[in-house]
Amino acid sequence: MSMISDESEMDLEKCVQTCEEEEIELPADSSGGKLMYFLAPYFFGKTWICDISLSLLGAIMSPSLVRLPYFSLCDFYDDQLETKLSDVFSPLWMIIHYFLFFIMLFVNFIHHRKKVNIEKKALQKLLKEVAEIDLTEDPVAWKRIAFKVNQFCEEGGNHYSxxxxxxxxxxxxxxxxxxxxxxxxxxxxxxxxxxxxxxFWKNPPNKVLVERALANYNKSVGNFDELSHKAEKEECRDVIFEKFRNIFNTSMLYLGAIESASFMIMTPAYIISMIAWAIFNSFSAPH
Known part of the structure; x- marks a missing residue:
C-alpha cells in the first residue's frame, strides 16, 4: 500500500509540475510568437509611422542635397542641357534611398527590442526572482523567471512581453x-x-539584491548545459545580426558623408560660378 501511495504522490507531483509548465507560456513557445514579439510593438506602437515619415524625408532630402546642385552646375555650364524635374527627383534614386533609410530604422528597432530596455521596478523583480528561485533543480527556472517578469510588467501597464x-x-x-x-x-x-x-548599483538595497541574485546564479551556473547551448546559438545569431547592423549603419553613414560632401562642394561651386559670371558680365557690359 505504501509503495502504491508513494507512486501516486510522485505521479501527482509530476502532474502538478506539468500543469505549472503548461501555464508558463512565453512568446517563443507559440508559432510566430517570437515574430509577434518584435512586430507587435512596432506596428501597434505606431513606430512604423515615424519610420515611414523619416524614410520619406530622407528620400526627398537626398536628391535636394546631391542632384539639385549637380544639375544646376550642369545647366550653368551647358546651355544645351535641359534639366527636367524627373532628373533631379529621380524616382529610382528616391525609392532606393527610401528603402535604405527604412531598413536602417527597422533594423535598429529590432536591435533595441532584443537588448531590452528594462524599467527599474522590472529589473528589481527580475533580480528578486533570480535570487529566490531554485535554479539548480527547476528545469524551467529561467522560463519561469521570464514569465513572472513579463506578468509583472503587464500588471504595471506594459502591453508587450x-x-x-x-x-x-x-x-x-x-x-x-x-x-x-x-x-x-x-x-x-x-x-x-x-x-x-x-x-542602480549605488543604491544599497539594489546592491544587496544584485549580490543575492548573482550568488544564486553562481551556485547553479554549471547546471545550465542545455539552456546555455540554446543561449549560445541565440548569441551566435545575435552576433551575426549585430555585424550586419553595424555594416549597414556604417555604410549609411558613409553614404550620408559622401552626399553631404558633394553638397558642400557643389553648392559653393555653383554660388561662386554665379558670382563670377555676374562680375564678368558687369565688366563686359557696355557703358
Whole structure:
C-alpha cells in the first residue's frame, strides 16, 4: 500500500509540475510568437509611422542635397542641357534611398527590442526572482523567471512581453548584470520614467539584491548545459545580426558623408560660378 501511495504522490507531483509548465507560456513557445514579439510593438506602437515619415524625408532630402546642385552646375555650364524635374527627383534614386533609410530604422528597432530596455521596478523583480528561485533543480527556472517578469510588467501597464524566452532572459541577466560585475564596471542600466539611469548599483538595497541574485546564479551556473547551448546559438545569431547592423549603419553613414560632401562642394561651386559670371558680365557690359 505504501509503495502504491508513494507512486501516486510522485505521479501527482509530476502532474502538478506539468500543469505549472503548461501555464508558463512565453512568446517563443507559440508559432510566430517570437515574430509577434518584435512586430507587435512596432506596428501597434505606431513606430512604423515615424519610420515611414523619416524614410520619406530622407528620400526627398537626398536628391535636394546631391542632384539639385549637380544639375544646376550642369545647366550653368551647358546651355544645351535641359534639366527636367524627373532628373533631379529621380524616382529610382528616391525609392532606393527610401528603402535604405527604412531598413536602417527597422533594423535598429529590432536591435533595441532584443537588448531590452528594462524599467527599474522590472529589473528589481527580475533580480528578486533570480535570487529566490531554485535554479539548480527547476528545469524551467529561467522560463519561469521570464514569465513572472513579463506578468509583472503587464500588471504595471506594459502591453508587450519583456522577454520572449527563458534563454533570452538568461542572456539579458548575464549581459547586463553578471558581466558588469565581473568587469568591475558596475554599469547596471535601467530606465525610470523614460530616462536611463546608470546608478542602480549605488543604491544599497539594489546592491544587496544584485549580490543575492548573482550568488544564486553562481551556485547553479554549471547546471545550465542545455539552456546555455540554446543561449549560445541565440548569441551566435545575435552576433551575426549585430555585424550586419553595424555594416549597414556604417555604410549609411558613409553614404550620408559622401552626399553631404558633394553638397558642400557643389553648392559653393555653383554660388561662386554665379558670382563670377555676374562680375564678368558687369565688366563686359557696355557703358
Amino acid at each position: 519583456l522577454f520572449y524566452s527563458g534563454e533570452h532572459c538568461m542572456r539579458f541577466f548575464v549581459r547586463e548584470i553578471v558581466k558588469p560585475i565581473e568587469r568591475q564596471t558596475y554599469d547596471i542600466r535601467c530606465y525610470c520614467e523614460g530616462e536611463m539611469y546608470r546608478n
